[in-house]
Amino acid sequence: MQSMLSLALIVCLLPFPAAAHEASPGPIDAQTGSRDEGNRDPRLRIDSPRDGAVVAPGETLQVTVSSPNRTRFDGIVIVMEDPIYGDYGAIPASLPARFAIKIPKDIAPGSYSVSAMAGRAGGELVVAVIEVDIERREMPRAISSRNYPAGFSLLFEKKGETRDIELLGDFGNGDVVLVTESSRVTFESSDTAVATVNTSGTITAVGKGHAAVVAWYGPRDRGIKASFPVEVR
Secondary structure, X not given: OOOOOOEEEEEEEOOOOOOOOOOOOOOOOOOOOOXXXXXXXXXXXXXXXXXXXXXXXXXXXXXXXXXXXXXXXXXXXXXXEOOOEEEOOOOOXXXXXXXXXXXXXXXXXXXXXXXXEEEOOOOOEEEEEXXXXXXXXXXXXXXXXXXXXOOOOEEEOOOXXXXXXXXXXXXXXXXEEEOOOOOOEEXXXXXXXXXXXXXXXXXXXXXXXXXXXXXXXXXXXXXXXXXXXXXXX
């Protein structure tokens, strides 16, 4: 999930006539596995998209919320992480309700939470949460580090020291975005006895020597890569 503090709210208050707000195109097919841990309460359920669904920047994400056991609510709020903003023209009187959320074209790829929050009489709040994976349809022309120039050797003075790779994707025509959190990005170390790297691009010094950390965007047979030299003293 992207680590952002501010939230964008799509508000839906219930005492108005039922309506469904739709937009096109809808989300693309899911490419990641369903987690679903936060979407099991029978009182409130996000029916679509499925948990782990993939949607592209610039497209419209359709969110449908229902109550499988027909619980009555005083109001509903859809909450997503900044910088995703919603179109909340629909104000239904009952569930199911549908919302259209425009995904910004310049958003950084990665996992973003979608939360439905519904209030009941007496102040009880019922919450359903899924995650969507926002990914570019096209491959970048190149990937590089935002915090280390090309050819720069990452020097570690002691075991346990860490460095973070912030990976940029260049999609052409000045379209450069941070792709470190993308599900299409993987990292590997040429020698784990010298340095290891986790899925977020954090390199940890293990032992003296030289190694290379390689970042991949896309599958190995047709993806692109960038290599970062590592030295541990």
